[in-house]
Amino acid sequence: MSDGSRTTPAGAGAEDDPLRLDLHLCFDLQNASRAFGDVYRRVLRDTGLTYPQYLVMITLWEHEELPVKRISQLLRLDSGTLSPLLKRMELAGLLTRTRSAADERSVIVRPTAAGSALREKAKGVPAQIHAAAGLSPQEAxxxxxALRKLAASLDTSLDASGPRP
Amino acid sequence: MSDGSRTTPAGAGAEDDPLRLDLHLCFDLQNASRAFGDVYRRVLRDTGLTYPQYLVMITLWEHEELPVKRISQLLRLDSGTLSPLLKRMELAGLLTRTRSAADERSVIVRPTAAGSALREKAKGVPAQIHAAAGLSPQEAxxxxxALRKLAASLDTSLDASGPRP
DNA sequence: GGCAAGAAGATTGCCCACAATTCAGTAGTA
DNA sequence: TACTACTGAATTGTGGGCAATCTTCTTGCC
Incomplete structure (x- = not known):
């Protein structure tokens, strides 16, 4: 360090330092997300599902059959995430993947009998999560x-400042 | 399916179905988190840092030197995440890791000159993020x-119902 | 028909997160 | 002093998430 900049703890941790960790909303957000993850791990244990797999099953229980593309849109996951995830779930006997006859590019995902049956086991999950969260319906x-507004704003800002050709 | 359970889309997607995706607070939370991730990726691009690496640098800029254990507590990351992450950052020339003389089990992490210098580049990051989030300070x-309360409640519920010996 | 453009999935490569294990070092104690 | 219990990091293995690239198929247009 040959210049005059101060890099002492006191300087860096000053009360108005915008870089202070505890000012980062995103950190609190990730923390809450991680805490949810812990609870879901425990609650989902006897279904054998991970949280992302649980989300996939929810979409399948709702729609009975879906092309990968649609799941990708619903859960905001790209094929790089979804392809191996669905493959593991197929291997676990929860769903089937078959090429669409109408459009050979498209792959249709359907729950197996075991996958559908799992819905009974999962029925109680939302209530357990809700209880753990300890929020009133209004608060929730x-x-x-608030979160949707935030996400929308963040997404918009990307559209505005970002998409280089 | 030999029993009488209905697995039709209509049955599964009913309006009061607790398993509906859009009722899952956690999903909105992860969405917001992902949106933040996208923005951070863009904003941090010319620092060469990822978001978790940025968090590590913030803690180092604040404290100048820290044992791995302390970083682990501050960021809630375990050694399985932190060890390779710090190794990559050391390789990138951002920090050094040295065994503590006082306690040979402990590893002290310090920013290099380059790591400290990066603080200048990162100074504007919070403001950019804040702008993208589009929240007033009060809203933020x-x-x-709300998020801290939620995380605390979720953590507590784990302590209560969980910690098997 | 034939060709260019685009869409849907899969693959590869990198990074992060977490569980479980291992290893070196420290502390407490008979 | 030896024995044990514990602690701090690192490693291993699995699963997610994302960017970039590739293949196959569809579509539109000449």
Whole structure:
């Protein structure tokens, strides 16, 4: 260090330092997300599902059959994530993947009997999660609104400042 | 399917179905988190840091030197995540890792000159993120409070129902 | 028909997260 | 002093997430 910049702890940790960790909303967000992950891990244990796999099953229980593309849109996951994930779930006997006859590019995903049956086991999951979260329905949906607004704003900012040709 | 259970889309997607995707707070949370990730990726591009690496640098800029254990506590990352991450950052010339003389089990992490210098480049990051989030300071800290309360509640529920010996 | 453009999945490569194990070092104690 | 218990890091193995690339198939247009 030959210049005059101060790199002492006192200087770096000053009260108005915008780089302070505890000012980072994103950190709190990830923390809450991680805490959810811990709870889901425990609650989903006897279904054998991971949290992302649980999300896939929810979409399949809702729609009975879906092309990979649609799952990708619903869960905001790209094929690089979804392909191996679905492959593991197929191997576990939860779903089948078959090329669409109408459009050979498309792969249709359907739950197996075992996959559908799992719905009974998963029925209680949302209630358990809700209890662990300890939020009133009003608080929960207020938080959801805030998060959706936030995500929308962040996405928009990317569209605005970003998409280079 | 030999029993009488209905697995039709209509049955599964009913309006009061607790398994509906859009009722899952956690999904919105992860979405917001992912949106943050996208923005951070772009904003951090010319620092060469990933978001987790940025968090590590923040803690180092604040404290100048830290044992791995302390970083682990501050960022809630375990050694399985932190060890390779710090190794990559050391390889990138951002920090050094040296065994503590006082306690040979402990490894002390310090920023290099290059690592400290990066602080200048990162100075503008929080403001850019804040702008992209589009929240007033009041909204932001309200959201932080809500998220911390949520995370605390989730963590507590784990302590209560979980910790098998 | 034939060709260019685009769409859907899969693959590869890198990084992060977590569980479980291992190893070296420290501390407490008979 | 030896024996044990514990602690801090590192490693191994699995699963997610994303960027970039590739293959195959469809579509549109000449």
């Amino acid at each position: 949906s207020a938080l959801q609104r | 800290s309200a959201l932080q409070r």
